[in-house]
Amino acid sequence: MERHRALIDARVERWKNDLPALGLYTPMSYLLDLPAKRVRPVLVMMGAELFGGTAESVLDEALGIELFHNFTLMHDDIMDEAPLRRGRPTVHAKWNVNTAILSGDAMLVKAYQLMAKHPDVLALFSRYALEVCEGQQLDMDFEQRSDVHIDEYVEMIRLKTAVLLSCALQVGAACAGASKEQQAHIGAYGEHLGLAFQLRDDLLDAFGDPVKVGKQVGGDLRAGKKTYLLIRGLELSAAQGRTELREELAKAPADRDVPRMLRVLEELGVKAEAETEVHRHDAQAMAELDALDVPQARKQALLALAAALLQRTS
Amino acid sequence: MERHRALIDARVERWKNDLPALGLYTPMSYLLDLPAKRVRPVLVMMGAELFGGTAESVLDEALGIELFHNFTLMHDDIMDEAPLRRGRPTVHAKWNVNTAILSGDAMLVKAYQLMAKHPDVLALFSRYALEVCEGQQLDMDFEQRSDVHIDEYVEMIRLKTAVLLSCALQVGAACAGASKEQQAHIGAYGEHLGLAFQLRDDLLDAFGDPVKVGKQVGGDLRAGKKTYLLIRGLELSAAQGRTELREELAKAPADRDVPRMLRVLEELGVKAEAETEVHRHDAQAMAELDALDVPQARKQALLALAAALLQRTS
Numbered sequence: 352m353e354r355h356r357a358l359i360d361a362r363v364e365r366w367k368n369d370l371p372a373l374g375l376y377t378p379m380s381y382l383l384d385l386p387a388k389r390v391r392p393v394l395v396m397m398g399a400e401l402f403g404g405t406a407e408s409v410l411d412e413a414l415g416i417e418l419f420h421n422f423t424l425m426h427d428d429i430m431d432e433a434p435l436r437r438g439r440p441t442v443h444a445k446w447n448v449n450t451a452i453l454s455g456d457a458m459l460v461k462a463y464q465l466m467a468k469h470p471d472v473l474a475l476f477s478r479y480a481l482e483v484c485e486g487q488q489l490d491m492d493f494e495q496r497s498d499v500h501i502d503e504y505v506e507m508i509r510l511k512t513a514v515l516l517s518c519a520l521q522v523g524a525a526c527a528g529a530s531k532e533q534q535a536h537i538g539a540y541g542e543h544l545g546l547a548f549q550l551r552d553d554l555l556d557a558f559g560d561p562v563k564v565g566k567q568v569g570g571d572l573r574a575g576k577k578t579y580l581l582i583r584g585l586e587l588s589a590a591q592g593r594t595e596l597r598e599e600l601a602k603a604p605a606d607r608d609v610p611r612m613l614r615v616l617e618e619l620g621v622k623a624e625a626e627t628e629v630h631r632h633d634a635q636a637m638a639e640l641d642a643l644d645v646p647q648a649r650k651q652a653l654l655a656l657a658a659a660l661l662q663r664t665s
Numbered sequence: 666m667e668r669h670r671a672l673i674d675a676r677v678e679r680w681k682n683d684l685p686a687l688g689l690y691t692p693m694s695y696l697l698d699l700p701a702k703r704v705r706p707v708l709v710m711m712g713a714e715l716f717g718g719t720a721e722s723v724l725d726e727a728l729g730i731e732l733f734h735n736f737t738l739m740h741d742d743i744m745d746e747a748p749l750r751r752g753r754p755t756v757h758a759k760w761n762v763n764t765a766i767l768s769g770d771a772m773l774v775k776a777y778q779l780m781a782k783h784p785d786v787l788a789l790f791s792r793y794a795l796e797v798c799e800g801q802q803l804d805m806d807f808e809q810r811s812d813v814h815i816d817e818y819v820e821m822i823r824l825k826t827a828v829l830l831s832c833a834l835q836v837g838a839a840c841a842g843a844s845k846e847q848q849a850h851i852g853a854y855g856e857h858l859g860l861a862f863q864l865r866d867d868l869l870d871a872f873g874d875p876v877k878v879g880k881q882v883g884g885d886l887r888a889g890k891k892t893y894l895l896i897r898g899l900e901l902s903a904a905q906g907r908t909e910l911r912e913e914l915a916k917a918p919a920d921r922d923v924p925r926m927l928r929v930l931e932e933l934g935v936k937a938e939a940e941t942e943v944h945r946h947d948a949q950a951m952a953e954l955d956a957l958d959v960p961q962a963r964k965q966a967l968l969a970l971a972a973a974l975l976q977r978t979s
Binding site: 373374375422426429430448449450452453455456457459460461463464467470473474477480481484485487488491492 | 687688689736740743744762763764766767769770771773774775777778781784787788791794795798799801802805806
């Protein structure tokens, strides 16, 4: 993973240096300079290596996926009215909304330029790019609705987060000549990994160790953000006639009793259920990896990556 | 041209009917339903026919260019805070800014899906898509500046308007197997045609016959919009020590004496100069068409199109 990180970081650096000196391109460099784990481009490289390709041979596609990811960040931050990303002003906050719209648009075009070498890769990329847009649409729709079902929420995070991890792995695999069947397995691995990761993120925000998580826990609950925990908690509360969560949500965010909300979620079994879902998706990811027809040694990197992302001790 | 219009209209209709029933896609249909001349897709078809291809064989690429054009309209209308387009609410006015951002993004991806058949076409498309973004960036920058030089203005309209006409023709030509040299000629024809058309549009807004133009003339001047006429008028006024334009611009738009501004522009020779520029680009477009190595009869459609767009009587 460290070697892959170094490769993509160097490629990103080179790409930034080649940008024209126009206002349109400055926000792209700015956003790419924020601290980032580069998980998606690393997955492109790992997807290629899994099928006998080299990380170096898919650097363009890896960069293309990272540019696409940053394009979504730039536009999502406008839509979410987010003032900060990783502790620094978002593009629309630092410049303005128009610049963030336009620079994002151009970043999507730049991503396409890098994905254009293989027709198969291009088709995969467009398909999943649309799904990511559909996920963001669902996310925005859900903010306006009070009747979001837990299955709808899981579908939203699948589209918004998991499919791009899946896409990254499939792009790498396709570049290395993997069959459609093998691409499907590695894609499914990425999707389950993404779902496990996102659900775990929801759990950590509520029940994580503040020291390890690096922030005060319960922020999502205080904000009334519709995560797995709150949606499922409201569903079970309604079925069992419990009113605590609704009472807390009726208050202003600052007045909400977060420890009480956490207690209710534990009592309803929502915490345990979410943990079960994380493990289920994790196990499904491992099963997909197992089903791959490649030497076991080549799977080590992806096993280690899943363990690191999900911070399993095993 | 009528046959081409009918072909693309039918293709657009079919495309709209195939869209998934998701909120993300509704604004695309809405925007495509506004009255439109479909100049760009018609140019794709004419570009193909010029080199022996058929209009029917490039319908996907023609639609792709039209989707790209509509994507730029959707996002530009946000940036310009335009409430109306062709007398109907813009997408961000009818829905909201977030929907217009996201639906526009997805429309760009949809455009790419249609441009992916030929690697050459894809490369052309990405290159000119970036130029269109750069043109929009210059346009926004110019709104904040009082020292825009006339050459900068012409470069802006070249990027924002003319290059997409050029791209459309080149895409059609490339699909029909035209050589790079022939593509360059037809591209240059499109660019000069686009510049002539845009400059003529600036002229008509100020000096056109209100009956023929279909609106009160002088709207750009009243709004203080930096068109060829105003930028060049201010340049020449400064050189000759004339202050009328600055005086009028210092007033509120409603108080501006538009007839006085028109008089000054005529006296400074700006009107005559702009007319000369229209004719120069028109002539250069015709020269590029002349240089094309295809049977004369095949050029008729493009000759007629230029005459119609520029409303020449000859």
